[in-house]
Amino acid sequence: MKYHLENESIIIAERNKCFCKQVANAKELFNNLTYCQCSVEFNKQFFTASLGKEVQVELLQSIICGAKSCKFRITI
Numbered sequence: 448m449k450y451h452l453e454n455e456s457i458i459i460a461e462r463n464k465c466f467c468k469q470v471a472n473a474k475e476l477f478n479n480l481t482y483c484q485c486s487v488e489f490n491k492q493f494f495t496a497s498l499g500k501e502v503q504v505e506l507l508q509s510i511i512c513g514a515k516s517c518k519f520r521i522t523i
Contacts (some may be wrong), residue, residue: 465510468478
């Protein structure tokens, strides 16, 4: 996973492989980001625990929807 500090309160996290075992091998692309909300919650819990404060996570793009990577915006 790659991390980029956009500013003092926003981290962009990007992964070039789908880490969700339930969809990583799907044969067809999905037409919305709904299924990937478990990854949003995973990142929220991870960064909240790591930083010791509540964060907000937004899924920007997803491999299962046709993007080259999964990308998340973490707002502290």
